[in-house]
Amino acid sequence: MCLSTVYKNKLTPETIVMKNVMRIECKDGMVILTDLMERQVAIEGTLEMANLVDGVAVIKEAAA
Numbered sequence: 280m281c282l283s284t285v286y287k288n289k290l291t292p293e294t295i296v297m298k299n300v301m302r303i304e305c306k307d308g309m310v311i312l313t314d315l316m317e318r319q320v321a322i323e324g325t326l327e328m329a330n331l332v333d334g335v336a337v338i339k340e341a342a343a
């Protein structure tokens with residue numbers, strides 16, 4: 280199973296959005312994350328990078 284930790288804008292402990300992410304969907308300018316417990320978080324922005332070997336992804340938050 281390939282689970283990831285998702286970060287907002289950069290890879291630092293302070294920017295973790297969600298851990299144990301099993302699904303990432305990009306729809307209508309939103310990135311929707313779903314974890315193992317089926318909890319969801321939606322962030323306005325784009326998927327900037329996903330490294331599934333290391334289990335990390337970065338979302339670039341949309342400018343306000």
